[in-house]
Structures are given as C-alpha cells and as structure tokens.
Amino acid sequence: MPERKIRVLVAKPGLDGHDRGAKVVARALRDAGMEVIYTGLRQTPDMIVESALQEDVDVVGLSILSGAHMALLPIIAQKLKEADMAHVLIVAGGIIPDEDIAALKEAGIDAVFNPGTPTQEIVNFITTHVATE
Amino acid sequence: MTLAEQVLQNRRRAIARLITYIENEHPAAQAELATLFPHTGRAHLVGVTGAPGTGKSSLVNELAKGIRATGKTVAIIAVDPTSPFSGGAILGDRIRMRELAGDRGVFIRSMASRGSLGGLARGVYDAINVFDAAGFDMVLIETVGVGQGEVDIARTAHTVLVVEAPGLGDDIQAIKAGILEIADIFVVNKADKPGANKTAAALRAMLDLGNPTGGQMLHHGVLLSVAATPPSPAPPSDWDYPILKTTATAGDGVDTLIETIFRHHHHLTQSGKLADRNRARLAADLENRLQTELLRRLLARTPNGTLSEIIGKLVKRTLSPYNAVHLLLEE
Numbered sequence: 162m163p164e165r166k167i168r169v170l171v172a173k174p175g176l177d178g179h180d181r182g183a184k185v186v187a188r189a190l191r192d193a194g195m196e197v198i199y200t201g202l203r204q205t206p207d208m209i210v211e212s213a214l215q216e217d218v219d220v221v222g223l224s225i226l227s228g229a230h231m232a233l234l235p236i237i238a239q240k241l242k243e244a245d246m247a248h249v250l251i252v253a254g255g256i257i258p259d260e261d262i263a264a265l266k267e268a269g270i271d272a273v274f275n276p277g278t279p280t281q282e283i284v285n286f287i288t289t290h291v292a293t294e
Numbered sequence: 295m296t297l298a299e300q301v302l303q304n305r306r307r308a309i310a311r312l313i314t315y316i317e318n319e320h321p322a323a324q325a326e327l328a329t330l331f332p333h334t335g336r337a338h339l340v341g342v343t344g345a346p347g348t349g350k351s352s353l354v355n356e357l358a359k360g361i362r363a364t365g366k367t368v369a370i371i372a373v374d375p376t377s378p379f380s381g382g383a384i385l386g387d388r389i390r391m392r393e394l395a396g397d398r399g400v401f402i403r404s405m406a407s408r409g410s411l412g413g414l415a416r417g418v419y420d421a422i423n424v425f426d427a428a429g430f431d432m433v434l435i436e437t438v439g440v441g442q443g444e445v446d447i448a449r450t451a452h453t454v455l456v457v458e459a460p461g462l463g464d465d466i467q468a469i470k471a472g473i474l475e476i477a478d479i480f481v482v483n484k485a486d487k488p489g490a491n492k493t494a495a496a497l498r499a500m501l502d503l504g505n506p507t508g509g510q511m512l513h514h515g516v517l518l519s520v521a522a523t524p525p526s527p528a529p530p531s532d533w534d535y536p537i538l539k540t541t542a543t544a545g546d547g548v549d550t551l552i553e554t555i556f557r558h559h560h561h562l563t564q565s566g567k568l569a570d571r572n573r574a575r576l577a578a579d580l581e582n583r584l585q586t587e588l589l590r591r592l593l594a595r596t597p598n599g600t601l602s603e604i605i606g607k608l609v610k611r612t613l614s615p616y617n618a619v620h621l622l623l624e625e
Binding site for chain 1: 306307309310311313314317318376377380381382383384385386388389392395396401402403404406408
C-alpha cells in the first residue's frame with residue numbers, strides 16, 4: 162500500500178565549513194519526494210557510516226570542498242562495505258578535479274557531481290540507480 | 295537468523311532494517327514484530343514535545359549524554375514533518391546530536407511523519423517496540439515541533455516533557471487546553487534568555503489555578519492573605535508537575551531534569567500508575583490498528599469506481615455524507 166521512500170544521508174566529511182551546496186541538494190531531493198537525513202558539518206568517516214547504518218539509508222551523499230576528497234571518500238566507501246552496507250549508493254559533490262573522478266569511481270564512489278550540475282540530474286541518477294528490493 | 299532474533303541480540307543493522315520495514319509497511323514486518331512483542335514492556339518511554347525552535351533536539355542530546363553517564367542505554371526516535379506537497383522530508387535532528395556519535399549505547403533513528411497529524415509518525419509505536427526488545431533501557435521520543443493540539447505522545451510515552459522557551463506567548467496561552475495538559479514535567483529551555491522566569495511563573499500560575507493554594511501577596515502595596523480553597527472532590531495529584539529551567543546548549547539544569555525523569559518513573563511504579571498507563575497505551579494502539587485495518591478491508595471489498603461514484607453524488611448534493619457512510623458499510 163505505501164510507496165517505498167528513498168532515504169538519503171547528506172553529510173559533509175572533513176573540515177571545510179561550506180554547506181550551501183549540501184543544503185541545495187538536500188532541498189532538491191526533498192522536493193523529489195525523498196527523505197533526507199541531514200547531519201551537518203565536520204563529520205568523520207566513522208560518524209557518517211554509523212549514521213548511514215542507523216538510518217538504513219539507500220544513498221549517501223557527500224559534499225566536500227576542502228580538497229581532502231581522495232583521503233576521505235575512499236575510506237567512507239570502504240567502511241560502508243565493512244558495515245554490510247555495500248548496497249548503498251554513494252554520490253559525491255563539491256570541488257573535485259576531473260582527473261580524480263576515475264580513481265574515486267574505482268574506490269567505490271558511484272557518481273561525482275561537479276558545480277553547475279542541475280539538481281534534476283542528481284535526482285534522476287538516484288532514482289534510476291537505487292537498488293529496489 | 296531472522297531479523298527479530300538479531301534484534302534481540304541488539305544487532306544494529308537488524309534494528310535499522312526492521313524499522314525501515316515498519317515504515318514501508320513491508321509484509322515481513324508484522325511477523326517479526328509479533329516475535330519481538332513478548333520481549334517488550336521493559337524500557338522507560340520518555341516523550342519530548344514542544345513548539346518548533348524551543349530546543350527539543352539540543353535537549354534530547356544533553357539528556358542522552360547525561361543518561362548514558364548513569365550507565366543506562368538510550369534509543370532516540372526523532373520525528374520531523376513530511377512535506378504535504380512532495381512527500382519528501384528533511385530530517386535534521388542529528389545535527390544537534392553529533393556528540394552522541396561513536397557511543398554503542400546510543401541509537402538514533404530519524405523518522406518522517408508521513409502524513410500523521412498527531413506529532414508522531416505511524417511507525418513510532420512499532421519502532422519503540424523494536425528498541426525495547428533490543429534491550430535499550432530508555433527510549434526518548436522527540437515529536438515534530440507542535441502547536442497546541444498534537445498530543446499523540448501522551449498515549450505513547452510514560453513520561454512526557456513539554457518544552458517551552460521564553461517569549462512564545464502570554465499567560466492565557468498557558469491555560470488553553472491541549473499540549474500543556476499532557477506534561478508530566480515542564481521544561482523552560484533557553485533559560486539564559488530574558489523572560490525565562492516569567493514563562494516559568496506563567497506555567498506555575500496555570501497549574502495553581504487548577505489546585506489553588508493559600509498564600510500572601512502584595513496587592514496595590516497592601517499585603518493580603520488568601521486562604522487555600524477547600525480541597526476539591528477529586529483527590530489532589532501526588533505528582534508535583536515540576537517546572538524546570540534548562541539551557542541545553544550549555545548543559546545547565548540537565549542533571550536536575552534527568553533526576554526528575556527518574557523520579558517520575560519511580561512515582562509511576564510506586565503508585566501503580568505505570569500499569570494503568572501501559573494498559574491505556576496498548577488500548578490506544580489496538581484502536582489505531584483496528585481503524586487502519588477495518589478501513590483497508592472496507593476499501594478492498596468496495597468495487598472499483600463505487601467510491602468515486604459516491605463522491606460524485608456528494609458533490610452534487612444528491613447524497614449526504616451520513617447516508618454515504620451507511621451505503622458503503624452495507625454495500
């Protein structure tokens with residue numbers, strides 16, 4: 162009877178304090194009918210993985226503008242796998258140079274959305290790629 | 295191993311998954327919950343409600359920290375509203391609870407209200423049972439920011455905290471019916487802001503109107519004595535409805551609040567009211583489930599198109615809503 166809602170954790174790993182992009186995306190996902198758990202700034206990989214587990218999300222969205230993406234994002238992907246959350250879709254956004262994207266995908270990040278991406282594109286990616294039971 | 299068996303061993307992944315099943319009304323949920331039900335009834339259920347922006351989430355964070363310091367484990371269910379337009383939601387209560395991260399004795403679950411109007415989500419009742427069966431000593435339930443009438447928490451929790459903040463209304467707000475009547479403990483949060491004493495005094499005065507006590511007061515500079523009114527026919531409550539001041543962001547007053555929450559639980563146990571409340575909450579829950587299921591069955595046996603045909607007649611005023619109900623029930 163009830164539709165299955167897509168649950169998304171939106172988090173900002175690392176130390177930069179710029180959360181406008183994360184909030185814009187959170188709002189767009191809400192308007193697309195998703196339930197968005199917003200955790201706020203300065204999250205460690207362990208905090209993000211534990212929140213994703215407790216909230217049983219389908220998607221983890223990571224916004225990072227500090228330049229530490231190569232250090233932080235692969236760790237988060239790895240820890241999600243170790244926590245039996247390999248099915249979770251991981252998407253990232255922020256300031257991520259094109260030459261890093263291939264390595265991030267190799268490390269388990271499913272998509273990288275750079276500045277200027279229409280929010281609808283993110284919504285579409287999530288709705289087509291979330292594993293349905 | 296079934297989900298229920300894993301929940302009984304406090305496996306966090308299974309707890310999270312079963313709550314998702316509950317929220318989505320997954321067909322497997324009922325059987326798992328039925329297995330868990332005999333293991334419920336042990337946790338102390340504490341509701342935290344109040345208007346938006348009074349500091350409920352910050353207070354829940356401080357409460358959980360303080361309760362953990364006593365060695366008890368805590369589960370938190372934080373409800374935020376679902377958009378009536380898109381069906382989506384932004385669940386932001388974890389922002390204020392970051393200090394609890396990394397503690398295995400704490401489990402936080404955010405829930406969207408998904409159309410429920412009473413300040414909770416439909417899945418809250420079952421989620422409480424999951425945490426209860428998993429062995430958490432206390433379940434803190436934070437409602438959506440409420441107005442005056444969203445009182446579902448009163449039939450859900452054992453101990454209800456109503457959180458107020460200075461500057462939200464005058465003393466007539468305080469004697470209106472609704473949210474203030476369901477409090478076991480009043481909390482005036484943001485006590486560092488101007489007007490906190492006035493808010494506490496207005497709440498005190500509201501409570502005293504219901505149970506006037508004698509005293510002395512200055513009236514135009516003249517000291518008057520007022521005798522206590524004779525006791526009303528109903529026996530006075532032996533719970534004192536404390537009004538406590540806190541500043542959650544600094545942790546001030548939280549220890550006293552936690553002692554008071556424990557004292558209320560002790561009071562309920564000693565007076566036998568805990569059994570009454572448990573009976574009342576199971577009765578309310580049963581009624582809710584019956585309503586949902588009866589409606590579902592009625593709609594399932596109503597032929598396609600009949601409902602829309604009847605609504606059409608209502609629009610044209612050729613059928614009254616009263617007769618429509620009879621028609622549908624006797625179809």
